[in-house]
Amino acid sequence: MGGIVTEHFRLNNAEHFYEALSEAEPTTYYIFIGHVEPWSVESVPGSPNNSYLSSEYDAWRDMVALKRVQASDAAFFAPRRDWSNNTLYYQYNARTTNLATKAYYVLQTDDYNVYKCIDNNNGANSTVKPTGTGTSIISTADGYRWKYMFNISEADRNKFMLPDWIPVKKITSDDGSDQWDIQAAAANGAIHQIDIGNNGSGYSYHTANVAGANTTAVKLGSGASGNDAFYVDSALYISSGKGLGELRRIIRYDGSTKYAYMNSVFTIAKTPNTQSQYIVSPRVVIKGDSGSSTSNRATAYVSNTAGGLVRKITMVTEGLNYSIANVTIVANVGSGATAIPVISPPGGHGSDPTHELFAYNVVLNTQFIGAEGNTLFTNNDFRAVGLVRDPLLRVGSAANASIIDQCSRLTLTNVSGDFTADEYVTGDTNGCRAIVTRFSNTNASGTEGILRVTSVTTTGTGKLFEVGGTVTGATSGVTGTISDYTRPALREFTGRILYYEYRQPIARAADQTENVKFIAKF
Numbered sequence: 001m002g003g004i005v006t007e008h009f010r011l012n013n014a015e016h017f018y019e020a021l022s023e024a025e026p027t028t029y030y031i032f033i034g035h036v037e038p039w040s041v042e043s044v045p046g047s048p049n050n051s052y053l054s055s056e057y058d059a060w061r062d063m064v065a066l067k068r069v070q071a072s073d074a075a076f077f078a079p080r081r082d083w084s085n086n087t088l089y090y091q092y093n094a095r096t097t098n099l100a101t102k103a104y105y106v107l108q109t110d111d112y113n114v115y116k117c118i119d120n121n122n123g124a125n126s127t128v129k130p131t132g133t134g135t136s137i138i139s140t141a142d143g144y145r146w147k148y149m150f151n152i153s154e155a156d157r158n159k160f161m162l163p164d165w166i167p168v169k170k171i172t173s174d175d176g177s178d179q180w181d182i183q184a185a186a187a188n189g190a191i192h193q194i195d196i197g198n199n200g201s202g203y204s205y206h207t208a209n210v211a212g213a214n215t216t217a218v219k220l221g222s223g224a225s226g227n228d229a230f231y232v233d234s235a236l237y238i239s240s241g242k243g244l245g246e247l248r249r250i251i252r253y254d255g256s257t258k259y260a261y262m263n264s265v266f267t268i269a270k271t272p273n274t275q276s277q278y279i280v281s282p283r284v285v286i287k288g289d290s291g292s293s294t295s296n297r298a299t300a301y302v303s304n305t306a307g308g309l310v311r312k313i314t315m316v317t318e319g320l321n322y323s324i325a326n327v328t329i330v331a332n333v334g335s336g337a338t339a340i341p342v343i344s345p346p347g348g349h350g351s352d353p354t355h356e357l358f359a360y361n362v363v364l365n366t367q368f369i370g371a372e373g374n375t376l377f378t379n380n381d382f383r384a385v386g387l388v389r390d391p392l393l394r395v396g397s398a399a400n401a402s403i404i405d406q407c408s409r410l411t412l413t414n415v416s417g418d419f420t421a422d423e424y425v426t427g428d429t430n431g432c433r434a435i436v437t438r439f440s441n442t443n444a445s446g447t448e449g450i451l452r453v454t455s456v457t458t459t460g461t462g463k464l465f466e467v468g469g470t471v472t473g474a475t476s477g478v479t480g481t482i483s484d485y486t487r488p489a490l491r492e493f494t495g496r497i498l499y500y501e502y503r504q505p506i507a508r509a510a511d512q513t514e515n516v517k518f519i520a521k522f
Contacts, residue, residue: 007100007358007360008355010358010360010522011354011355011358011359011360011522013360013522014076014359014360014361014362014520014522015354017362017520017522018074018076018362021069021070021071021073021074022071026071027389027390028068028389028390028391028398028399028400029068029069029364029387029388029389029498030066030067030068030069030387030388030391030399030404031066031067031069031364031366031385031386031387031516031518032063032064032065032066032067032385032386032387032388032406033063033064033065033066033368033382033384033385033506033514033516034059034062034063034064034065034382034383034384034385034386034406034454035062035382035383035384035502036062036064036380036381036382036383036421036422036435036437036454037062037383037422037435037455038383038422038505039383039502039505042504042505043504045383045502045503045504046502047501047502048384048500048501048502054500055497055500056493056497057493059384059386059497059500060492060493060497061454061455061456061457061492062384062454062455063386063406063454063488063490064377064382064405064406064407064437064454065368065372065375065376065377065403065404065405065406065407066388066391066399066403066404066406066490067366067367067368067372067402067403067404067516068366068399068400068401068402068403068404069364069366069387073364073365073366074362074363074364074365075156075159075160075167075168075169075362075363075365076167076168076169076354076359076360076361076362076363077160077162077165077166077167077168077359077361077362077363077519078105078165078166078168078357078358078359078361079164079165079166080107080161080162080163080164080165080166081103081105081106081107082106082107082109083106083107083108083109083115083126083129083130085126085127085129086125086126086127087125087126088120088123088124088125088126089103089104089106089117089120089126089144090102090103090104090117090120091104091117091118091119091120091193091342092104092116092117092118092193092342092349093195093342094342094343094344094345095340095342099358100358104116104117105117105149105357106130107152107166108129108130108131110129110131111131111151112151112152112153112157113130113131113133113148113149113150113151113152114148114149114150114151114152114166114168114353114357115130115138115146115147115148115149116146116147116149116349116350116356117144117145117146118137118145118146118147118192118193118342118349119143119144119145119193120144121142121143121144122143122196122312124142124143124144125142126140126142126144127142128140128141128142128144130144130146130148132148133148133151133178134148135148135181135182135185135350137192145192145193147192147349147350148178148182148350149179149182149349149350149353149356149357150168150169150177150178150179150182150350150353151177151178151179152166152167159365159515160363160365162363162517162519165361165363165519167363168353168354168357168359169353169354170183170352170353170354170355171183179350179353182350183350183351183352185350186344186347186348186349186350186351187318187319187320187344187348187349188320188321188344188346188347188348188351189290189319189320189321189322189323189343189344189346189348190318190319190320190322190343190344190348190349191286191315191318191319191322191325191341191342191343191344192315192318192342192344192349193315193341193342194284194286194298194313194315194327194339194340194341194342195339195340195342196310196311196312196313196337196338196339196340197338197339197340198336198337198338199309199310199311199336199337200308200309200310200329200334200335200336200337200338201307201308201309201334201335201336202307202308202333202334202335202336203281203282203300203302203308203309203310203329203331203333203334203337204225204230204231204234204280204281204282204302204304204308204331204333204334205279205280205281205282205300205301205302205303205304205308206220206221206223206224206225206231206279206280206281207239207277207278207279207280208220208221208222208223208224208277208278209221209274209275209276209277209278210238210241210272210273210274210275210276210277210278211258211274212274213266213271213272213273213276214271215265215266215267215268215271216261216262216265216266217259217260217261217262218236218259218260218262218272218278219257219258219259219260220258220259220260220278220280221258222258224258224280225253225255226255226256226258227255228253228254228255228256229252229253229255229332230253230255230332230333231250231253231260231280231332232250232251232252232253232332233249233250233251233283233330233331233332234249234250234280234281234282234283234330234331234332235247235248235249235250235280235281235282235283235284235299235300236248236249236250236260236262236278236279236280237278237279237280237281237299237316238272238276238277238278239277239278239279240276240277241272241273241275241276241277242270242271242272242273242275242276243266243270243271243272243273243276244276245316246266246270246272247297247299247316248262248263248264248266249262249263249283250262250263250280251263260280279299281299281300281301281302281331282300282302282310282329282330282331282334282337283300283329283330283331284297284298284299284300284313284327284328284329284330284339285327285328285329285330286298286319286325286326286327286341287325287326287328288322288323288324288325288326288341289321289322289323289324289325290319290320290321290322290325291321297315297316297317297319298313298314298315298316299313299314299316300312300313300314300329300337301313301314302334308333308334309337310329310334310337310339313327313339318344322341322343323343324343325341325343326341327339327340327341360521360522361519361520361521361522362519362520362522363517363518363519363520364387364517364518364519364520365515365516365517366515366516367513367514367515367516368508368513368514368516369513370509370510370511370512370513371510372403373403375403375404375405376403376405376508377407377437377438377452377508378508378509378510378512379421379438379508380421380422380437380438380507380508381505381506381507381508382505382506382508383502383503383504383505383506384500384501384502384503385500385501385503385516385518386497386498386499386500386501387497387498387499387500387518388495388496388497388498389495389496389498390494390495390496391490391491391494391495392490392491392494392495393489393490393491394487394488394489394490394491396491399489399490401489404489404490405452405488405489406454406488406489406490407437407452407453407454407488408434408452408453408454408456408465408485408486408487408488409450409451409452409453409484409485409486410425410450410451410452410453410465410471410480410482410484410485411448411450411451411482411483411484411485411486412448412449412450412451412471412480412481412482412483413447413448413480413481413483414447414479414480414481415441415446415447415448415449415478415479415480416478416479416480417446417476417477417478418439418441418446418476418478419436419439419451419473419476419478419480420436420473420475420476420478421436421437421438421439422435422436423435423436423473423474423475423476424436424473424474424475425451425453425471425472425473425474426471426472426474427465427466427469427470427471427482428469428470428471428472429463429466429468429469429470430458430459430463430464430466430469431458431459432456432457432458432459432463432464432465432466433456433457433458433459434453434454434455434456434457434465435453435454435455436451436452436453436473437452437453437454438452439451439452440452449480451471451480464485464487465482465485466482466485467482467483467484467485468481468482469481469482470482499518499520
């Protein structure tokens with residue numbers, strides 16, 4: 001038996017991950033930084049391995065600070081495809097296998113608008129960048145037709161956009177944006193495009209100004225055929241002037257008077273006059289499961305100079321609620337032309353950008369801002385970042401604070417000098433060892449202070465630092481007496497480490513903000 005895991009399964013997973021950040025009882029995710037100890041070669045950090053020892057135990061021991069990921073710190077992501085001149089873009093087609101891998105949408109980087117390609121002019125290169133934010137299909141001079149989807153705001157660009165990725169979202173309430181208008185106007189199961197399958201031959205195409213008209217008939221121009229019944233079963237479309245948009249089937253044609261009689265009458269307000277222009281062309285018959293009172297109408301363009309080939313079909317109205325449709329080309333003269341309708345995705349183009357652009361990746365961007373209220377060090381660097389889910393406080397309850405200092409703290413007296421960042425300190429009573437993240441004096445003489453350390457390890461005794469003992473810096477030689485020892489805020493090895501990465505050293509400063517970004521791919 002055959003089967004597939006659809007792209008929407010991946011979207012489902014991404015949505016669950018994203019929604020977990022804003023549920024009534026949300027899953028808590030923290031981005032953490034750690035590993036202050038220098039690499040042997042700082043420019044070559046290496047990689048942790050996918051073992052419990054590396055990705056769980058070492059990650060927890062090296063952790064120095066965590067920042068909670070808020071719902072506003074997450075966005076869905078899709079591959080970034082900047083519009084580029086003289087480039088072929090794939091036109092959307094519901095029949096396309098693996099559509100997610102095709103370049104069928106673009107980012108226009110002048111305005112940071114995203115457009116979906118509806119028609120690529122029979123496989124021609126795009127030479128005119130799309131512009132505009134209306135709800136209708138946008139036509140450009142190069143023959144392309146585009147659907148405006150949404151704009152990426154400056155705030156979202158600054159926070160989320162990357163060289164290879166763009167943020168994508170579906171708006172759930174009216175925020176006054178163009179995107180809301182696009183979503184609200186989306187037409188479920190509409191047909192905005194009909195592709196030519198076979199051009200056929202021998203078809204007729206005639207356009208001119210109306211020579212005369214009444215509510216039941218239109219007199220064609222002098223260049224029209226003089227043969228009776230020549231245009232029977234063809235379509236007559238009013239392309240400009242009074243009656244614009246009216247489309248009728250010709251049921252009788254008098255070659256001597258050049259009057260074409262319509263299958264239904266024009267209203268007085270829509271009856272064309274001699275300033276109106278018409279097109280007579282093969283009739284495009286669309287049938288399917290729409291069940292909507294909004295009919296789907298189209299006209300065909302025929303090249304009279306190339307053997308009467310049907311070259312293009314232009315939509316007049318797109319219809320609604322199709323899931324299946326077929327097209328027949330009908331005329332009194334000509335044969336062999338076939339066409340294939342392109343049905344919009346469920347909900348319509350622009351109704352749900354995250355699904356339409358297959359945005360099944362989620363980016364997390366959390367900022368570590370200076371000292372974070374004197375919680376974090378600003379005189380050291382870090383070399384590892386990661387993501388942990390649902391860690392517990394040392395007292396056993398779930399962590400929910402915005403910022404967490406995960407260093408152990410040694411309150412010292414009788415300090416003989418300043419400890420050096422990144423040096424090892426060792427306790428004299430049991431050999432417990434740790435790495436210094438920072439030392440802060442708490443009195444004017446510098447003989448008392450708080451020593452924050454990470455990567456606490458024990459010897460065979462299994463004991464940690466002990467009150468009353470002495471710690472000594474391996475590099476500085478500075479000593480101090482331990483008057484209090486406080487374990488880290490989070491209970492080590494709780495929750496689950498979902499991601500862990502080594503990096504080149506990133507130095508922190510009081511006036512500096514680090515943006516730590518992860519892309520969760522599903």
